[in-house]
Every structure is written in structure tokens, then in C-alpha cells.
Amino acid sequence: MNLWKPAFPVALSAFTLLVLSAHVQAADTKVDYQKQLPAGPAGEATFEPPLDRDIPDNQYGEMVRLGRDLFVNTQQLRGKNVFNDQNCVNCHLDAGRAAHSAPMWAAFGMYPAYRSKNDKVNTLTERLQGCFTYSMNGIPPEAGSETLVAMETYIHWLSTGAPVNQALPGRGYQKLEKPEGGYDRNRGARLYTEQCAVCHGDDGNGQRVAGQVVFPPLWGDGAYNWGAGMHRVNTAAGFIKASMPLGKPYTLSDQDAWDLAAFINSHERPQDPRRRSQDSLDSTAETFHNHDGFYGKEVDGKRLGDHDNYGENPGVASQ
């Protein structure tokens, strides 16, 4: 995003030709913030993470357990690092172990990695901080904080025996080719009522008991924000195909998964935090949202993302 700002002082300097060429250059070298890491290779996931009963009884093991417990009950960090109703385990099923549910054992060896999302090489720490910023609509824990050390230790332990710098089958979410005829959010709406509403509610708000989230919200203030990977229709379609409805993986057609993803992700959710440093919805959409998503698009007469509702996120850490 910094690339754009230097363009303006140059523009003001009245060297028209230079300006023009600078603009052309900027367009040519425009960072692709949209490109995702390549999908994992095809084939059955064969990697087997270690079992919880084999977590060692030492300081390392204590950190593994702490990280695991944060992973399955991330709401412990509500109001500090988490400002919505999500837990890591909602999208990374079986405590980050399930294949095609972006399993942790397939992620560990892939970092550090270049990510176009922020145009730099990201460590695993930074990748996890990204999850907090977007998926948890939160404020990332600091590098080296107990929270992140614990989560990284858990992920390290889950990856025991996994190769480094090699994409494993089962990594990330299932890659689903976009249907030839595209996707249809109205058809998705009907499917949602039939297949999803029993758990996530007609209003997409999920369900809670005794103050605990059981079924996570899919849109609204409690959901992942407009910057989270899951708001992309392709990502959500892949997740839905391989993991939803719970206990019935691979029962929906590819078309169903895309239509459902389109319906779910064409609802309001907390603002993309990158909007704070952008001048307009247009520039945010243009810079960060040139992908299969509904951010900035008009749905039912309203432009999605045209608001300054950041959910519960106060914007800065409270300390």
C-alpha cells in the first residue's frame, strides 16, 4: 500500500513526462495483493500429526498444551486479541489437525514465505498475527508473547516429522474450480436455509449457550472481517466442500459449495482494517479486493463494506 503514496509528491512536482512514466511504471509494478499461496498438491493427505497423549511432560509440552487450549478456545483472548465470536478451531477443524481445513502441520514448514497480501516475506509469527487481525477481527499478540509462543509451539509439535519447505497434500483448503456458469447467491440462499441454518441460524449469527459460542457467526459483527481469507468466495467454497455440514464432508456439489459461499460472503461483516489507512472504499476495494469477493459490490441495493463499523475492535491495543 505504501507504493501509492510516493506517487503523489511526484505528481505535484509538475514534471509531466516523468509523472506520466512514473504512473505507467507504478501500474506495471503494481503489487498483486490478491494472489494467494499456491494450493497444496492433489492427492490424499497422508501426514499423521502426533497424538495428544504423546505430548511430553516438560516445559515444551506445557507450551504445546497451552497453545492447543488457546487454539480450541481462542475466546480466552476476547477483548484483548480477539474481538469477534470466532475460535481458531472453527476454520481449522480438529484442533488444527484436519486435512483440507488448513491444517497446522502443513503450514508450519511453509513459513517463512512471501505473501502478496502484505508484499513481504512473512514468518509464521506474522502469519498468525494476520489471523488475529482479520479472521479474529482482533489485535495481534506481540511477537514473543506467551500467547504466540504457545501457539507456535503447538503448531511445531503438530508438525513433528513433517518436511520443511514442501507443500503437503491436505494443505490449506480444498481448491475448487469455479463453476463454468459462475455462482449464484440466490441459489445459495435456498441451500443455506436447507443445509446451514439449523446450526448457524437464519440470520447467520450462529448459536450460543451460557455465553459460549457453539456455532460461529458467518456474518455480522461476530464474524470474520472483510480482510479475512474466508470472506473470499473461492476459499469459503473449498472449506464448505471439504468440511460442511459438520460430519457430512464432500456431500455438497462444487456448485452448491460456491453458491453457499457466495450467499454467506455477500453479507455485511466488520470493516477491512486496511480501510483505516485508505482514503476510500473504492481505493480499498481496488487495492486489496480484486478477487472472488463481494467487498465494495452492490448487493440488494446496498454497497457492501460502505461503513465504518469495525465490530468490537477498538483499533488500538488497550494498554
Added chain:
Amino acid sequence: MTKTIKAAFFALAVPVALNAGLVIAAGDSSRGQTIATQGNGAGALACSMCHGPDGKGNDAAGFPNIAGLNAQYMSKQLHDYAKGTRKNPIMQPFASALSDEDIQTVTTYYQNLGSQTTAVTHQTADPDNQGEWLAMRGDWDNVIPACNQCHGPNGMGVGKSFPALAGQHSSYLKAQLNAWRRGTRDNDPNQLMKVIAERLSDKQISVIADYYAKLPGQLAARSNEKESR
């Protein structure tokens, strides 16, 4: 005191709104109790004959604990018995003899007897406790999510579609899981329970049923332990 308030309420409410739901509702709770303890006088015998005076059922006989169960969940079950979409030779004639209004009042009565577990302090599942692990973490190698993922923390139940499991009798839970497995019960939404029951082993069914039956006692013991510390 309560009586005085109720009487005053009636005095005010009756003349103002003869058709008010309030008046019916006031009659409801006693009507629900009457059906539960004496039957509806139209063919449905007293629920308490089998489910006990407090709705807690009977493990040896396989009669479920219905105290505190979600009213809408119970209402659906009674309608399903009446329609035959849930099959049970004892419940079918009683459910058929209940009017829609009877069903609403009697299920509300039992929901309000509420004795289901509400303690939801987070605890970590023990990998060596098979029941606890299945309840809290599932058996994903066999595509079995954790029971609590739908039935809520400590199996306390979630909304109208996912009934409470904690405190339910082991015999009843086993019978239901086996019924889903065999296909003799299939009134769950979207077959969500059926597909999972089919993947459960005999051992898992036995272990999980015992786990939930004993859970309220274990939670109480755990919280007593904490208090006495």
C-alpha cells in the same frame, strides 16, 4: 405474595384483554402440570407415570430424562411420534392424544423443571478418557466431530435442534444411537445424527452414553472440590 400478585394480575388483565395470550399463558403452566401429573383426560396418560414426578425418567426402563429439555425439541418429538416419523409404541398413542396446545403447555412445563447441567467452565479433554475425548474432541480419523460441537459445552444442549445429553440416561442414549445406526430413528435434521451414529463403534456408543449420564455428577464433584480447596 406470589398469589396476591397473580390475583391482581388476573383482575387487571381479564377485563382489559379477554383474548390476551397472557390469560391463556397463566392457565398454561397449571394445564401443563395437569397433563404431566394426571394426563389430559382425552387419552394421554400422565407423563409422570413413566418419566417420574420430577421428569427425570428411569434408566433401567429406558425412559428418558425430560426435565429441562428444550420445549421446542420435545414438541417436535411429540409431533413426530404422533405422525409416526419417530416410532415408539408407548409414546405414539399418547402423543396422538395430545392437542397442539397440550403439547406446547406440557413441553414448556418440563423445560421449566430445568435440571440440566449449566456449568460450562472450560476444561481440557483428557486423551486417556475415551468418553471425554469423544465428547470434546471427537474421532476425526473416522469423521466423527466432537459431540459438544453441536450439543454444546458439557453436552448442555443447543437450541431446538440439539438436545441436552448431560444427565440423560445411559440406556436411553445407547438405544437412540443404535436406532439411528439401524435406521429405525431418522427424524434428525438433515440426517446430521444418523451419519455420525453410523460411524460410531459399539464401544464408542457405550462409552459416550455412560460419559454423559455421569457428567452432571462429575461436574458437581469437581466444583465441590474447587470450593473446598
